[in-house]
Amino acid sequence: MHLALTAEETRLLLHHLAQQIEHMDTELLHTDKRELQRSLAHDLQDLRTLTARIRAGAASDGGDPLPDVV
Numbered sequence: 001m002h003l004a005l006t007a008e009e010t011r012l013l014l015h016h017l018a019q020q021i022e023h024m025d026t027e028l029l030h031t032d033k034r035e036l037q038r039s040l041a042h043d044l045q046d047l048r049t050l051t052a053r054i055r056a057g058a059a060s061d062g063g064d065p066l067p068d069v070v
Contacts, residue, residue: 005058007058010054010058013054014051014054014055017047017050017051017054018051020047021044021047021048021051024040024043024044024047025044027040028040028041028044
């Protein structure tokens with residue numbers, strides 16, 4: 001699948017991914033359930049990887065540099 005985003009759409013998506021990552025980080029710190037911790041940690045890693053891929057794709061497009069939000 002290929003999804004073309006404008007620079008503004010990319011900034012918006014990265015902003016919301018950063019907010020979700022921050023929220024999930026907080027949730028991970030406050031849970032005592034091992035199963036939930038593992039699941040959150042896995043999802044967090046996936047979101048961080050996705051964020052890095054989006055940033056790399058935006059950088060390779062030669063657009064304006066994106067702020068480091070994560």
